[in-house]
Amino acid sequence: MQGDVSDLSRYDHHAARIAAWRNRSRRVRYVCYFLITALIVWSVEEIVVADTDWSRISWESMLRSAQQFMSVDLSIFRSLMGPALETALMATLGTLVGLVLAVPVAWLGAMNISPLGRTTYVIGRGLMTLSRSVHEVVWGLIFVAAVGLGALAGVLAMGIRSIGFISKTVAEAIEDVSPGPVEAMRAVGASRFQILLFGILPQVIPVFIGNVIFEWDVNIRRSTIMGLVGAGGLGLALHRQMASYNYGGVATVLLVILLLIIAGEILSYYARKAVI
Amino acid sequence: MSTPVASAAKPLPEWSRFRFPQSLYKYAAALATLFFLWWSLGTLRIDIERLPGILGRMFEILSDRYWPPDVNHVLGSGYIAAVVDTFKMSYVATVVGLLIAIPLAWFGSFNMTPSRRFLYPAARLIVMSCRSVHEMIWTILLVAIVGFGMLPGTLAMTLFCIGFSGKLLAEAIEAIRKGPVEAVRASGANQFQVFLFAVLPQVRVAWTGIAIYTWDVVFRAATVVGFFGAGGMGHYLRESVQRVESQEVAAIVLSIILIVFIAELVSAWIRARIAKAVA
Numbered sequence: 160m161q162g163d164v165s166d167l168s169r170y171d172h173h174a175a176r177i178a179a180w181r182n183r184s185r186r187v188r189y190v191c192y193f194l195i196t197a198l199i200v201w202s203v204e205e206i207v208v209a210d211t212d213w214s215r216i217s218w219e220s221m222l223r224s225a226q227q228f229m230s231v232d233l234s235i236f237r238s239l240m241g242p243a244l245e246t247a248l249m250a251t252l253g254t255l256v257g258l259v260l261a262v263p264v265a266w267l268g269a270m271n272i273s274p275l276g277r278t279t280y281v282i283g284r285g286l287m288t289l290s291r292s293v294h295e296v297v298w299g300l301i302f303v304a305a306v307g308l309g310a311l312a313g314v315l316a317m318g319i320r321s322i323g324f325i326s327k328t329v330a331e332a333i334e335d336v337s338p339g340p341v342e343a344m345r346a347v348g349a350s351r352f353q354i355l356l357f358g359i360l361p362q363v364i365p366v367f368i369g370n371v372i373f374e375w376d377v378n379i380r381r382s383t384i385m386g387l388v389g390a391g392g393l394g395l396a397l398h399r400q401m402a403s404y405n406y407g408g409v410a411t412v413l414l415v416i417l418l419l420i421i422a423g424e425i426l427s428y429y430a431r432k433a434v435i
Numbered sequence: 436m437s438t439p440v441a442s443a444a445k446p447l448p449e450w451s452r453f454r455f456p457q458s459l460y461k462y463a464a465a466l467a468t469l470f471f472l473w474w475s476l477g478t479l480r481i482d483i484e485r486l487p488g489i490l491g492r493m494f495e496i497l498s499d500r501y502w503p504p505d506v507n508h509v510l511g512s513g514y515i516a517a518v519v520d521t522f523k524m525s526y527v528a529t530v531v532g533l534l535i536a537i538p539l540a541w542f543g544s545f546n547m548t549p550s551r552r553f554l555y556p557a558a559r560l561i562v563m564s565c566r567s568v569h570e571m572i573w574t575i576l577l578v579a580i581v582g583f584g585m586l587p588g589t590l591a592m593t594l595f596c597i598g599f600s601g602k603l604l605a606e607a608i609e610a611i612r613k614g615p616v617e618a619v620r621a622s623g624a625n626q627f628q629v630f631l632f633a634v635l636p637q638v639r640v641a642w643t644g645i646a647i648y649t650w651d652v653v654f655r656a657a658t659v660v661g662f663f664g665a666g667g668m669g670h671y672l673r674e675s676v677q678r679v680e681s682q683e684v685a686a687i688v689l690s691i692i693l694i695v696f697i698a699e700l701v702s703a704w705i706r707a708r709i710a711k712a713v714a
Contacts, residue, residue: 199526202524206527206589212582215582227579245478248475248479252476252479255472288696289692292655293655293695294695296659297692304684305493310480310481311479311481380569384571387663413576417568
């Protein structure tokens with residue numbers, strides 16, 4: 160487009176194209192807005208109007224139910240220490256299982272080191288998506304079905320659920336490693352495994368550990384509900400209090416859960432700070 | 436300058452893989468980890484002797500009782516309607532949650548908040564408390580307060596959405612360039628106008644991506660809120676689990692995995708398209 164300024168038709172042509180594109184994008188945007196609004200109306204109609212029995216719900220009834228939670232039953236506080244410890248241990252072991260399983264998945268799912276190239280890369284990415292896209296409650300149900308009630312099911316469920324996040328971030332870190340050390344090692348005749356161990360691993364270790372600590376923090380949150388599907392810990396205590404309609408007890412369990420989560424968050428904050 | 440000479444005169448110490456104190460620390464750490472494992476397995480009452488054959492037994496149980504999945508159960512019209520309900524719940528919760536999370540993100544971003552002393556900690560506290568409680572616990576609480584149905588599920592998902600997206604949206608604001616903000620501010624704009632004309636245009640693309648990703652995560656959670664008394668597919672899951680209809684459970688779990696997988700692929704595709712259309 161240099162020089163020939165007198166050739167105005169060319170510019171007109173461009174201007175018309177830009178205007179057409181703008182019109183089209185505006186039309187697309189309006190259609191999007193319309194769809195979003197229509198979907199909202201349709202869904203709200205179902206959720207708030209059709210599916211909710213408003214004659215049964217009133218502000219008083221809701222307030223009354225909410226008030227039941229206010230009378231915290233501190234007498235069971237002491238008996239919750241065991242389940243709280245169990246929950247924390249479940250989260251820790253689950254994270255360890257996830258950590259161990261995430262290493263091979265990250266190895267498959269990192270484009271630059273995937274052993275058989277494209278095929279294993281797709282398998283690795285698929286495993287990551289599968290692990291992440293299934294909710295922990297579903298994983299919990301699957302493992303309770305497979306290994307029976309108890310903490311083991313929770314540990315395995317959280318381990319499998321953790322693979323996705325850890326291996327995805329580590330695989331991305333592996334794809335971004337600086338090529339210098341890798342080339343240097345290749346130049347002195349290192350094998351693939353040696354390059355992996357001494358050229359790539361030292362570069363991704365900080366990311367790996369940081370994300371494992373982050374995932375541990377998230378797993379504490381997850382392990383508090385594992386008991387609801389049959390894998391011990393505080394979730395089981397919550398379920399029991401709920402089943403006996405002891406709302407004060409439910410409030411106490413929730414309080415312990417909150418304390419545990421805050422403790423986990425503080426601990427992971429300082430641990431991450433120490434590592435990175 | 437005499438140091439190199441001195442060190443050269445000294446005989447080099449013989450190299451060994453592990454030196455005295457470091458190697459001791461290493462072994463101590465390994466030992467402590469093993470002890471921790473043993474102790475925690477004991478505390479959790481997990482039988483160590485049963486662990487080796489676990490994969491085989493798992494496979495056996497799953498293939499004995501859960502295979503073949505009862506596909507007809509998930510193809511019934513009731514279940515399909517539940518899938519649509521799940522979609523609606525996740526959709527409303529995402530939109531409402533985002534509408535609440537956007538001002539919270541504005542207030543809770545350290546660089547753009549209108550008041551660092553009051554609004555910033557308040558917004559952070561709200562987002563943090565929505566985040567720190569697991570969405571299933573919100574569901575249980577709201578089912579106890581509002582009753583069974585889709586409404587408590589939607590409300591619980593909304594809270595979850597606020598916690599999840601509020602943090603990401605605020606982080607996007609914290610990453611903006613300062614130039615446009617200063618330019619708009621220099622022309623005499625107030626706080627809200629600065630947000631509208633300097634912040635929003637910069638984070639629009641990132642926020643669209645975050646919104647779609649949030650929907651994806653909310654939908655995943657919405658598939659199971661029914662398990663705790665809210666509506667949707669999870670309700671069917673609970674019924675089948677309670678009746679110990681293993682093959683129905685298998686079919687429902689597989690259908691959840693499949694649907695969430697598709698939702699994730701669709702969301703990833705849309706996000707990629709948006710990123711491409713902008714770039």
